[in-house]
Amino acid sequence: MSTRLEGKTALVTGATSNIGRAVADAFAAEGAHVAVSGRSAGRGEEVVGAIRARGGRADFVRAALDGSAAASQALAREATGVLGGRIDILVNSAGIYPGDSTVATDEKTFDEVYAINVKAPFFLTAAVAPVMAQAGGGVIINLGSWIARLGVPAGALYSSTKGAVETLTRAWAAEFGPQGVRVNAISPGVVQTPVPGETDAVEAMMKGTPAGRMGTPEEIANAAVYLAGDESAFVHGVVLDVDGGRTTVAVMGG
Template identity: 35%
Template sequence: MKLEGKVVIITGGAGGLGKEASLLFASEGAHVVVADYNKEAAEEIANGVNGLGLAVDVSNREQVDRLVNEVIDRYGKIDILINNAGITMDSTLVKMNQEQWEHVIAINQTGVFHCTQAVVPHMLQAGYGRIINTSSIVGRMGNFGQTNYAATKAAVIAMTQTWAKELGRKGINVNAVAPGFIMTPMTEKMPEKVLQGMKEKVSLQRLGTPRDIANTYLFLASDDSSYINGAVIPVDGGLSI
């Protein structure tokens, strides 16, 4: 097992990409902390993998600190943090309101800062850590109607590379994953014509799956990637080339 005995916090760990990662990491021997805004869903997933399910709004620093303290109280350490929580509130620039802008920034950008800053002191004390941030290809390419989302995902890339410089010498690797078009329950509800158009833009001619992203998280969390730091790995089937 690649993660035997490791303690991992996965934000947004109860749905979509986070759920798949929670299940995969548990199968690889990790103690999984499923941290999600939806308390019931987090506990359900955690119970299924003998982990810990905790409710957290990553935009709220007090809740994040409480989460980290509970994990330390139970396990005594935090080896891996996956900043997977994120939301979209799409609108074109001229129609985007202040709430759409601020709420996406609060979760996708400030939330990543909160969780990482809260966890890093424990990793520094241990001299070891793996931090994996979820960006997106739109953080480099932009996307129509996603000013707020693209801005946060670009910020995640910048934070990843900054933290890699600061923390790498302390034994903490910081990397990011940039998903492309991924088939999720939300995507599955789209009209077939729209899905086909998305597939045609991808050189592999298919949408990605949550397991494609979870496998990349696993690689970056394991010793297989011990000499990778500050990387932003696109998992997009060639969409961004």
């Protein structure tokens, strides 16, 4: 087992599936004590059990992040207790993706998506960052998205929330960075867990990129480990594109 995060504690939201789970797995493999947060106790305990079976340290903290300050503050308190009194690393990974068009999106959906994707991490960061600063420092990693900067004709609501998160990343780096709290973001490309023998419809979105394929949750988690560790001590306020070149490169004829 590697030890790049040995002695660190981490709270990962949305950690019961996909990217969040991969981040929790990777942090634990690097020696961190991880608070696995999500809505489903069953899935959460399965993630924790798998981490412990590999020799890692993890505990499940159930959280229904509805965008209210109270829910985010409650998660911060419970995770702090589970992790022995401090949170060194916060990963804001929880989010929902409705793929409807603008015209098909109703007001209830609009409010729910902004509540979970923007308000929840906003108030969780507000609860955690000052405590990190008082303790001498910490790391916050947000999850953005490639479609925050490359428009596609679907999912406008979701992409706007990720644009907000990426803007908050820079603002929080300015606000909390001088106090010892580094804030950065990862902008994943099209990421899916492959199903053997099946072709995913969104895979076409990666045509014309250098990678020429979808990414994996583990590839995003590798970037999170870098941003959480000492190797990135001089990195503040960046949005790290881990997208196979989707937002920066056009491979002609690809």
